[in-house]
Every structure is written in C-alpha cells, then in structure tokens.
Amino acid sequence: xxxxxxxxxxxxxxxxxxxxxINDRGITALSGPSGSGxxxxxxxxxxxxxxxxxxxxxxxxxxxxxxxRLPIEKRNLAVVFQNxxxxxxxxAGDNILFxxxxxxxxxxxxxxxxxxLADRLGIGPLLEKKAKxxxxxxxxxxxxxxxxxxxxxxxxxxxxxxALDIEIRKDxxxxxxxxxxxxxxxxxxxxHDPADIEALASQVVYVRSGHISDKP
Numbered sequence: 001x002x003x004x005x006x007x008x009x010x011x012x013x014x015x016x017x018x019x020x021x022i023n024d025r026g027i028t029a030l031s032g033p034s035g036s037g038x039x040x041x042x043x044x045x046x047x048x049x050x051x052x053x054x055x056x057x058x059x060x061x062x063x064x065x066x067x068x069r070l071p072i073e074k075r076n077l078a079v080v081f082q083n084x085x086x087x088x089x090x091x092a093g094d095n096i097l098f099x100x101x102x103x104x105x106x107x108x109x110x111x112x113x114x115x116x117l118a119d120r121l122g123i124g125p126l127l128e129k130k131a132k133x134x135x136x137x138x139x140x141x142x143x144x145x146x147x148x149x150x151x152x153x154x155x156x157x158x159x160x161x162x163a164l165d166i167e168i169r170k171d172x173x174x175x176x177x178x179x180x181x182x183x184x185x186x187x188x189x190x191x192h193d194p195a196d197i198e199a200l201a202s203q204v205v206y207v208r209s210g211h212i213s214d215k216p
Contacts, residue, residue, distance in 0.1 A: 001154075001186065005053040006044060015040050015210040022203070024059065027157075027180060027187045029201035037210045038190050042156055045188075046079060047072035058153065067153070076103075078152035082159040084143040086131040092142045093118075093127035096149055103150045110149065117145040120179060136163050140172060148183055155180065155187040161196055173199040 001024055006017040015037045022028050032038055043049045045056065054068040067075045078099070086095045093114065100110035118124040121141045126134060134142065140160060147155055160176065161169045177200050180187050189200055197204055206213050 001056065001058040003045070004055040004057075006041065006051060007053050008040065008044060008049065008051050010040070013037070013210060015044075017041075017210075017212050020205070020212055022186065022188065024186055025184060026202035027177070027189050027200045028203040028205060029189045029191060029197040030205050030207060031191065031197060031216075032207035034192075036207045038207055039158075041207070042079070042158060042188070042190065045154075046077055046156065047075060076150065076153045077156070078147035078150060078154075079156040079158060080140070080143045080147050080160050082162055084139045084163070086134075086139055086143060086146075088130065088132035090131060091128055092123060092131055092134065092138075095131055095142055096127075096146045099146045100149050105150070113149045113151075114145075117149060120182070121145055121175065136165070137168050137172060140164065141175070144176065144179065148179065148185070151183065152185060155185045157187060157189045157191075159191055160189075161191070161193065169195070170199075176200065 001022050003017065003020040003022065006015065006020065008015045030038055030041065040049065044051045044054065056067040057064050058067060090098070096114055097110055100113065118127060121144065123138070123141050123145060126138055126142065131139065131142065161172055164172055173196060189196065191197060206216050
C-alpha cells in the first residue's frame, strides 16, 4: 500500500510525507521522539484530521482503492489506543460487540467472531465483567478483540504496551504478534520502546520533525 502527499501544517510544525510504502502484511513500526508527528500521522490516516492532498491506495480483489477518498465509516480501520478507551460501564463482551454493531455485522456472525477471539485471546471468563474492573493486561486484550472483530483493512497500535507492567509486556507482545499474523492484518505500531519494535516489526520507519526515513 502506498501513502502519498500526507502533508499538513500546524502552528510551528509541518508534516511533510511525499510518499510512504507500507507492507501489505505484518507489522510496520513508526518510531520517533515526542513531537515528531506520530500522533498527527495516525489521526490523519484515521480521518480524524483533514488532509485534502492525501492519497492512501491499497490493493483489493476488485482493484486499487484509495481509502482517503472514502468517508471514515467506510474505511474499515481499527485502532488500539494507549489507554485502550473501553466504555467502563459496559461489560468486556459488550465493548467488543459495540464495534461489530457499529459495522452493522449480523448478530450470528458477530457472536461467532467474538467466540473465536475470546478463545484465542483467553478472555472468555472476562466477557461478563465490567471494563472498569479489568487489569491493564485484560483491558489490552479486550481492546484488541474489539479492534479485530470487524476484520479491519488496517490496524493501528498506538503505544499499546506502555500501560502494562514490565513483567507482562513480553507475553503481551507475543500474543499481539500471533493474533495479527493469524488475521493477516497489516498493522502500524507506534512505540518509543525498542523492545516493542524488535519483537514485533517487520519494517521500521522513523519520523523526525514531520519527515519519515528508513534510517534512525
């Protein structure tokens, strides 16, 4: 997939990416210091910020498709944010199904996908629990299931391990890698942690002052 003309000017800062080729499979890591433009890149690609010049072309069975020309609700993108952003008053299961309902997925298919993800991620016993009582690792797995139940075209992982205790990060990385590989979902991982990148990324891109490079 190819991203072109990702350009936007902020107050005292300019994001300027003329062309960026991302692998169609596996995890691409986006690394860089705070204030380099990582969050802005994610927000623009998600459609949360306007960028009229943007072109984001992916290959589909029907031919090339420019996601930037689609409304947000039809891009079929998913994201796991740093704080996971679960609804605290809903159960883990309802949090996951909320994404399926937003996509207007048939109930039977949503339940089938939920069961597979719950089994795969080991969250079956958590489905009836309120999100507010879950641990950090549990919330991360629920957030990942919520992102994947819609079988997105592209997945964003925004510092997904930073809220976890150091001793459980290794297992969390292995779990994320295995589930992303199983679903064959192209993924962009944003992380400051070299251990995240070493464990997960098949491609690394560095961003500095609004520009990207394949070199640190």
